[in-house]
Amino acid sequence: MAALVEIEQDGELLFVKLNRPQKRNAVNDALILALEAVFSDMPDGVKCAVLHSEGDHFSAGLDLSELQERDIIEGLHHSRMWHRVLDKIQFGKVPVVAVLKGACVGGGLEIASACHIRVAEASTFYALPEGQRGIFVGGGASVRLPKLIGMARMADMMFTGRTISAEEGVWMGFSQYVTMAGEGLEKGIELAKRIAQNAPMTNYALMHVLPRIADSSQSEGLLMESLMATIAQSSPEAKQRLTDFLEGRAKKVGQ
Known part of the structure; x- marks a missing residue:
C-alpha cells in the first residue's frame, strides 16, 4: 500500500x-x-x-x-x-x-x-x-x-x-x-x-459547516451560519487577528 x-x-x-x-x-x-x-x-x-x-x-x-x-x-x-x-x-x-x-x-x-x-x-x-x-x-x-x-x-x-x-x-x-x-x-x-495561515476554526468551518449550510433550507442554513460566526469570532486567535488588523499590523485586502 x-x-x-x-x-x-x-x-x-x-x-x-x-x-x-x-x-x-x-x-x-x-x-x-x-x-x-x-x-x-x-x-x-x-x-x-x-x-x-x-x-x-x-x-x-x-x-x-x-x-x-x-x-x-x-x-x-x-x-x-x-x-x-x-x-x-x-x-x-x-x-x-x-x-x-x-x-x-x-x-x-x-x-x-x-x-x-x-x-x-x-x-x-x-x-x-x-x-x-x-x-x-x-x-x-x-x-x-x-x-x-x-x-x-x-x-x-x-x-x-x-x-x-x-x-x-x-x-x-x-x-x-x-x-x-x-x-x-x-x-x-x-x-x-x-x-x-488561516485560523484553524475558519478552515474547519469551510470544510465541515459550509457544505452542510449549502445543503440546508434557508432558515436552517442561516441559523448554522450565525452559530458558526459566533463560535469563530469568540476564539482567542480570531480576537488577536482582528486586533492586529485594527492596529495596522495585518495586511489589508489586495496587499
Missing part, C-alpha cells in the same frame, strides 16, 4: 502522491485504502494537504482490469467503501488542494471532487465514461459533481461520453485554477501555504 501512495511532510504541508504511473494512476482497492490510511492518520502539525500524482496523469479512474464480479450486496459495499474514504478527504482534519494533469476521469474525478481546491494543468481533461460502459458512478460523483458543475452538465458527460478540457473545466467549475504544463504543483503549494 505504501508504494501506491507516497507521503512527504514539509512543515505545515503534507504531500500525498498517487504513485501508479504505469497504470495512469488507475485506482484499485489497494490505492483507495492507502488514501484512507493517510487521511485517517494525519501527522501532527499538518495544516493543509496537497494531493498530486506521479507521471503524466492524475488518475484514469477505476482500474477495470481488476474489476471483480460482485453480487448486489458486494457491489453496494464496494461503493460505500469509496464513499467512506472520500468523506475522509472532504471532511477530514485539514483542507486538501488537488493538483490535476492529464486524465482526471471517472474515479479519479471523484477523488478530485472530494478535495477543497483544484488546480488543473493545461493537459488536464475530465470525463465520466461509466455511461458508455453500461455502469453508473459509484464513488460519490452523483452527489459532489452536480454541486460543482450542475446536474445537466454531469448528465451530458455521461449521456454522450463528452470530454472536458482544462480551459472549459475552469469556467464550468471542475477547477478553480488553470496553469501551464509543469506549473500545477507550484501553484498548489502556493495556495496550500496560504490556506495553512
Whole structure:
C-alpha cells in the first residue's frame, strides 16, 4: 500500500502522491485504502494537504482490469467503501488542494471532487465514461459533481461520453485554477501555504459547516451560519487577528 501512495511532510504541508504511473494512476482497492490510511492518520502539525500524482496523469479512474464480479450486496459495499474514504478527504482534519494533469476521469474525478481546491494543468481533461460502459458512478460523483458543475452538465458527460478540457473545466467549475504544463504543483503549494495561515476554526468551518449550510433550507442554513460566526469570532486567535488588523499590523485586502 505504501508504494501506491507516497507521503512527504514539509512543515505545515503534507504531500500525498498517487504513485501508479504505469497504470495512469488507475485506482484499485489497494490505492483507495492507502488514501484512507493517510487521511485517517494525519501527522501532527499538518495544516493543509496537497494531493498530486506521479507521471503524466492524475488518475484514469477505476482500474477495470481488476474489476471483480460482485453480487448486489458486494457491489453496494464496494461503493460505500469509496464513499467512506472520500468523506475522509472532504471532511477530514485539514483542507486538501488537488493538483490535476492529464486524465482526471471517472474515479479519479471523484477523488478530485472530494478535495477543497483544484488546480488543473493545461493537459488536464475530465470525463465520466461509466455511461458508455453500461455502469453508473459509484464513488460519490452523483452527489459532489452536480454541486460543482450542475446536474445537466454531469448528465451530458455521461449521456454522450463528452470530454472536458482544462480551459472549459475552469469556467464550468471542475477547477478553480488553470496553469501551464509543469506549473500545477507550484501553484498548489502556493495556495496550500496560504490556506495553512488561516485560523484553524475558519478552515474547519469551510470544510465541515459550509457544505452542510449549502445543503440546508434557508432558515436552517442561516441559523448554522450565525452559530458558526459566533463560535469563530469568540476564539482567542480570531480576537488577536482582528486586533492586529485594527492596529495596522495585518495586511489589508489586495496587499
